[in-house]
Amino acid sequence: MQHSTASAGLIAPQADFDFMFGRWSVLHRRLKSRLVDCQEWERFEGVSETRPILGGAGNLEDNHIHLPGGAYRAVALRSFDETSGLWSIWWLDGRAPHQLDTPVTGRFEDETGNFFADDFLEGRPIKVRFLWIRGAEPRWEQAFSADGGESWETNWTMTFSRLAG
Template identity: 40%
Template sequence: MPHGRILVAFLAVLTLTASASATAAGDSSTASATSPAVAADGQRDFHWEIGTWHTEVRVLADPLSETEDEWLRFEGTSVVRPLLDRRANVVELKVSGPSGRIEGLNMRLYEPSAKRWSLTFVNIRDGLLTPSVHGGFRDGVGEFYGDDQLGERPIKVRFLIHRQGPDRAEFEQAYSSDGGVTWETNWIAVDRRVGSHD
């Protein structure tokens, strides 16, 4: 699932990327998943996402360019698997369309000391990690920011997660080349749950 920021620097060349996530949380023996301490610090913010999702993705073919907008469409699945007694998870994205295929992993790690998440995407094609975005959830919306490069140009990245009930979510990635004054959305993914919530 993207991410997707969901997949920085993959857009121009349509690389294979992924979402794998892990949350570094405290010892589960000292606090239950529903205890106020756990809920307050945000380490379970992605717990709702565990399961299988049908994913529809739109990708801007040439972001931050002067060319006319061309959106590429993909469809497939995102599978979110729990790890370490659900204190971490891995998201596996597999979508395809007329323009090709996108596959990848996204790692999400919770930083207890900062009370924030880092989201890091794995480029399956070259085995490299993209720079992380950082942030958290407020009023049901996840908001994450980071720095990256598009070609040789430094950019800022914004990744938003809108949870729309237990069985639907939208993920949106945008780039900025002017320090965050203006943003151009380049990735939109809509996930709908397949089956029941684990």
Template identity: 40%
Template sequence: MSGVDRAGGFDFLDGGWNVRNRRLADFLDPASGWEEFDGHTSGRLHWSGRAHVDEIVFPSKGFSGLTLRLYEPETGEWTLNWSNSRTGRLEPPVRGRWSEDGTGEFHGVDTYAGKDVRVRFRWSGISAGTARWEQAFAVDGGEWVTNWVMEFSRA
């Protein structure tokens, strides 16, 4: 995976954010329809920007999520590790890096509805007051299906 060595890659996410979510009802079916809901997150940097932890709360959904982001200096990559209050289980990480244009792309493997999926997280549109996160899944070498988009605005 090409990219730049960006140890402070998640510095922008430090502090509080409001989050507008748009998510497919079925993560593998683009025709399943989108739902929209609000959330809010608070994050904190550690290890001089080489680690970031945040909690995101979805009040209307009745659950929260926790992300641990860790920078690996020997590879120049980040691992993004997610868990949520419903399962308490740490999901398989996604791994990647930041490009010269400031977009972060991170890939991994997981299962969804009993199917093996490739997972892609993409961070873009980053400024002091905004950011965008997208999740996409692909099955059996197929096309990516973007299934969750979060639009961040500084709280």
């Protein structure tokens, strides 16, 4: 695991998401249906902006998502637990403003972050995985598993391109 102090030239865990600070153009790719062997993807654009909160132990990502059926707003809320060394990530969809999604929890190792949760899809239990890949054009992926994590279906990807200003 690559968690250490900034003085050693490595990223301190509470700074894991600092690479996302700023404004981004986002290219979304999403399966039209999940966990039904669907192969049809839809593409759409969005804009996001991420800023630190909680004195640097968290961050807020504000999203404007341009779905083919209409635009909406959503936020990702991330917080770092120094005791466990784990991040938790919640999603709040502006179309359901009273419902936070089940948080995924995990950490980065090198340039990749893996975050997991147990959840439900249409009444059946699933596992959820978020994958974050750092880089000049960061990438996020969401995958679901209906078999306890034996196999995963990636159903949503986001590729970020930094906007000026």
